[in-house]
Amino acid sequence: MTDAATGGPARPPLEAAAGRQRGSSRLVALLALPAAAWYVLMLVAPLVTTVVISAGERGDQGGFVPQFTFSAYAALLDPLYAPVLRTTFILAVGGTVGCFLAAYPLAYLLATRGGRRRTLGLILVVIPFWTSFLIRTYAWVTILSPNGLLNGGLGAVGLPPLDLLNGPVAVYIGILYNYLPLMVFPIYVALERLDPALVEASKDLGASRWATFRQVTWPLTLPGVATGVLLVFVPLTGEWVIPSILGGGKSYYLGTFMANQVTDSRNWPLGSAAAVLLIAVMLIVVAVYLRLVGREGLQREVSLL
Amino acid sequence: MTASPSSNALPSRAVGPSDRATPGRTAGRGAVRRRVDLVEAYLRAHGAIAYLFLYVPIAIVVLYSFNDSRYVLVWGGFSLRWYQAAWTDPQVLNPLKTSLIVAALNMVCATTLGTLAALAIVRAPRLVRLAFDALIYTALIVPEVVVALASLLFLNSAFGFLGDVGVRLTFGIPTIVAGHVLWNLSLVILVVRARMAGMDRSLIEASQDLFASPWRTFTQVTLPQLAPAILAGALLSFTFSMDDVVLSTFLSGVGSTTLPMRVFSMIRFGVTPAVNAISAVMLLLTLVVIVVSQWLVRRAGRPSPAAEATSG
Numbered sequence: 304m305t306d307a308a309t310g311g312p313a314r315p316p317l318e319a320a321a322g323r324q325r326g327s328s329r330l331v332a333l334l335a336l337p338a339a340a341w342y343v344l345m346l347v348a349p350l351v352t353t354v355v356i357s358a359g360e361r362g363d364q365g366g367f368v369p370q371f372t373f374s375a376y377a378a379l380l381d382p383l384y385a386p387v388l389r390t391t392f393i394l395a396v397g398g399t400v401g402c403f404l405a406a407y408p409l410a411y412l413l414a415t416r417g418g419r420r421r422t423l424g425l426i427l428v429v430i431p432f433w434t435s436f437l438i439r440t441y442a443w444v445t446i447l448s449p450n451g452l453l454n455g456g457l458g459a460v461g462l463p464p465l466d467l468l469n470g471p472v473a474v475y476i477g478i479l480y481n482y483l484p485l486m487v488f489p490i491y492v493a494l495e496r497l498d499p500a501l502v503e504a505s506k507d508l509g510a511s512r513w514a515t516f517r518q519v520t521w522p523l524t525l526p527g528v529a530t531g532v533l534l535v536f537v538p539l540t541g542e543w544v545i546p547s548i549l550g551g552g553k554s555y556y557l558g559t560f561m562a563n564q565v566t567d568s569r570n571w572p573l574g575s576a577a578a579v580l581l582i583a584v585m586l587i588v589v590a591v592y593l594r595l596v597g598r599e600g601l602q603r604e605v606s607l608l
Numbered sequence: 609m610t611a612s613p614s615s616n617a618l619p620s621r622a623v624g625p626s627d628r629a630t631p632g633r634t635a636g637r638g639a640v641r642r643r644v645d646l647v648e649a650y651l652r653a654h655g656a657i658a659y660l661f662l663y664v665p666i667a668i669v670v671l672y673s674f675n676d677s678r679y680v681l682v683w684g685g686f687s688l689r690w691y692q693a694a695w696t697d698p699q700v701l702n703p704l705k706t707s708l709i710v711a712a713l714n715m716v717c718a719t720t721l722g723t724l725a726a727l728a729i730v731r732a733p734r735l736v737r738l739a740f741d742a743l744i745y746t747a748l749i750v751p752e753v754v755v756a757l758a759s760l761l762f763l764n765s766a767f768g769f770l771g772d773v774g775v776r777l778t779f780g781i782p783t784i785v786a787g788h789v790l791w792n793l794s795l796v797i798l799v800v801r802a803r804m805a806g807m808d809r810s811l812i813e814a815s816q817d818l819f820a821s822p823w824r825t826f827t828q829v830t831l832p833q834l835a836p837a838i839l840a841g842a843l844l845s846f847t848f849s850m851d852d853v854v855l856s857t858f859l860s861g862v863g864s865t866t867l868p869m870r871v872f873s874m875i876r877f878g879v880t881p882a883v884n885a886i887s888a889v890m891l892l893l894t895l896v897v898i899v900v901s902q903w904l905v906r907r908a909g910r911p912s913p914a915a916e917a918t919s920g
Contacts, residue, residue, distance in 0.1 A: 331728045335740070338725035338793055342743040345790040348766075349758035356761055408654040416651065424655075431662045433898035435851045437868050438887040441875050442665035445672065445884075452668065480665065483658075512644060533749075541751020543854055548875055558753045562858070565757050575761065578754045585750060 350582065357575035367571045375572035379580065384560070391557040394471075395539040398478040399486075402535050403528065405479060406486035410527075413487075414494035425491060432484035440477050440548045447473050447549070469551030477545040482538075486531035493527025494520075526596045533592045537585050557581060666891065673884035690885035700886060703870040710781055710856070710866055711849035714788040719842040721789070722796025723834070729797070730804055744794040752791075756858040759787055763859070779861030787855035792848055796841035799905060803837035836904040843901035847894050 357375050359367040378384065413424045431439060446452045447468040454464040467473045497520060505515040543558035550556070557577055564574030673691070677684030694700050729740050747755070763786075767777045811833070815825040853868045860869065867886070874883050 328731075331731045333728075334724040335728035335732065335736070338721045338728075338797070339740075341721060341786075341789060341793055342747070345759060345786055346743060346747055346755070349755070349762035352762040352765060353754075353758040405654075405658060408651055409658045412651045412655045427659060428662065429902075430895065431666060433902075434666070434891045434894050435868070435887070437851065437853050437871060437875075438669065438891055439666065441871070441883065441887060442669045444875060445668055446665060480661070483662070512647070537749055538751050541753045543751075543753040544872075548872075558751065561757060562753060565760065566858075571761060574757060578757055581751055581754050589749070 353575045353578050353582075356571050357579045359572050361570050361572050367575075375576035376580075378573055379576050387555065387557055387560045390471075390555050391540060391560075394474065394478070394542075394556055395536055398475065398482065398539045399532055399536045401475060401479050402482050402486040403531065405483055406531065407490055407528070409483075410487050410490035410494055414491055414497075425487075428484050428487050431480075436481060436544065437548075439481055440545055443473065443477055443480065443549055444468065447476070468549065471550070471555075473549040474546055474556075477549040478539065478542065481545065482535045485534040489527040489530035489534065490524060491527075493524040493530075497523050529592055529596050533588060537588055540584055541581050669884055670888045670891065672881065673888040675881055675884070677881070679881075690881045691889075694882040694885045694889075697882065700867070700870060700882070703865045703867040706781065706864055707850055707867040710784050710788065711846045713781070713785045714792060714849045715842050715846045717785065717789045718792035718796050718845040719838060722793045722841060723800050723838050725793070726797045726800035726804065727830075729801065740797075744797055747790055747794045752854040753858075755790065756787065756855045759783075759790075759855075760858045779859060780864045783859040783861065784856050784864060784866065787859045788845075788849050788852060791855070792841075792845035795844055795848075796838075799841045799844070800834060800837045803834055807833050840901040840904040843897050843904075847897045847901075850890070851894060 355369070356367050358373060359370045360372055360374055362368050379388070409428070413421050413428075417424050444451070449464065449466060449468065451468070453467070457464055467476075501519050501523070502515055505519045506512075510518065541558040541561070542556065543562060546556045546559045550559075557580075561574045561577040561581075564570045564577065568574075672683075674686050674688065675683055676687035676689060725740070729737055732740070763779070763783055767779075770777055807830075811829050812825055815829045816822075820828070849866075851868055852866075853872050856866045856869050857872070860866070867890075871883060871886055871890075874880065
């Protein structure tokens with residue numbers, strides 16, 4: 304039916320096939336049922352539970368009392384927790400911008416100067432991304448710890464040591480390291496799909512390289528940038544592993560804060576409210592993305608991963 | 609001075625979309641050319657630094673895994689002692705066993721359910737397809753910690769409720785697997801569906817025209833064509849479990865510590881060089897599995913020779 308809808312050249316036999324398939328609609332439902340049940344049990348029900356808990360209040364022994372107050376959301380806006388929201392926002396925006404600044408020139412280099420080696424270049428960007436996220440984050444502990452390799456190197460050339468581990472700089476490095484490929488892929492794809500004739504035309508009409516980039520290349524690669532922003536920004540708002548390992552595990556970011564509320568502090572409504580906030584942010588970002596780029600963009604870029 | 613020396617400045621450069629400047633055009637534009645060369649130099653430096661940034665940390669972990677010293681960061685000569693230490697430590701081996709069980713269960717469940725769902729979704733009505741799409745992408749894009757905590761809260765409430773009616777369930781390997789399957793289900797559906805989009809329909813129709821039963825068509829025509837994508841999905845699911853910390857941490861129970869969870873706590877509470885050895889092995893394992901699965905996906909992504917022959 305999908306193929307018939309897209310209007311492939313082989314229309315009549317497909318319609319016949321579609322007719323045959325319509326007869327087996329019960330089989331289709333049966334095949335999709337286990338997966339649908341899984342989504343309902345492990346995604347929809349948990350998210351609904353979270354929303355319900357976020358509206359309740361904390362019980363005396365932790366847990367929650369079902370209620371219809373929004374005190375947890377009010378608490379989230381309390382000056383006590385405001386720094387968490389602020390640093391998380393700065394982290395997500397800063398991490399996304401950092402990834403973009405590092406990724407665009409790299410993707411541009413690969414797509415326009417790569418030549419025959421462009422595939423190899425892209426694979427070399429992908430390989431670290433394929434390997435363990437945890438280990439890649441840990442690798443920076445070795446480098447940034449007080450008596451780590453960075454300070455060893457600085458000491459060797461007579462510079463004072465830096466105390467970067469368990470601080471924001473280490474977290475930013477970890478983010479850049481882990482999320483960079485997610486920004487490179489979509490931008491690379493956009494650059495590769497760019498019709499060289501357009502760039503040629505711009506040059507033939509006398510535009511400078513910079514004008515060509517600004518007026519032709521950049522606008523046409525914006526959808527790729529948007530996909531990269533989506534893929535980096537949304538997971539970053541809830542990043543937990545990197546702050547736990549490189550940031551000292553303190554409640555400075557929403558992801559770690561949320562986890563601490565649910566597990567250690569046993570303040571479920573507050574943790575749930577934070578989770579609902581993250582889901583709301585995600586929905587807004589996705590809605591804006593779908594408006595600007597459309598559905599195909601994501602399907603195309605995700606397929607590369 | 610003519611343009612020839614500067615146009616040869618980057619002789620190995622392939623013709624890309626934005627540079628096909630002919631010698632005649634760049635002649636007499638010395639200042640512009642110099643600025644252009646600066647841009648080139650910057651791009652190259654940026655690329656070099658990016659690759660160093662990506663590979664040096666991994667190289668350091670692998671290198672130091674062969675370090676004989678008791679201290680993580682002091683080089684004491686080449687040795688395999690930390691590999692041996694990790695391999696004989698029950699604190700490492702038991703989590704490894706748990707991880708392998710979780711990974712195997714996750715792989716089987718996610719691949720089976722995902723493949724069945726992918727087969728069903730393409731034949732489903734538009735509205736059902738859209739609903740599935742929403743679920744598939746939501747599962748992938750929601751920050752993992754949100755899914756993990758939401759599942760923890762839901763399962764905790766559900767288990768409490770079931771306990772009241774006499775059904776005792778606790779957190780452990782099954783709950784970790786349940787969480788992992790959610791994520792990998794989406795992955796398998798996407799990979800298999802991508803393969804189905806590139807599949808040769810005419811073979812299925814030929815099979816049907818030759819009066820093969822739907823089951824026979826499926827096992828002898830559809831399934832062999834989907835096999836590489838299914839296998840790739842399975843391998844990716846397996847690696848996910850061997851690597852995941854977030855879902856595992858929040859959905860585990862007493863005695864169901866996975867290897868990444870163990871490594872995570874080793875990193876947070878005092879690093880021993882054994883971590884480097886485990887890390888090096890995990891890097892190698894994930895790398896091998898992923899390279900194989902990507903190779904399968906790439907191969908699967910290409911139209912089959914038969915499809916090329918018929919469409920040509």
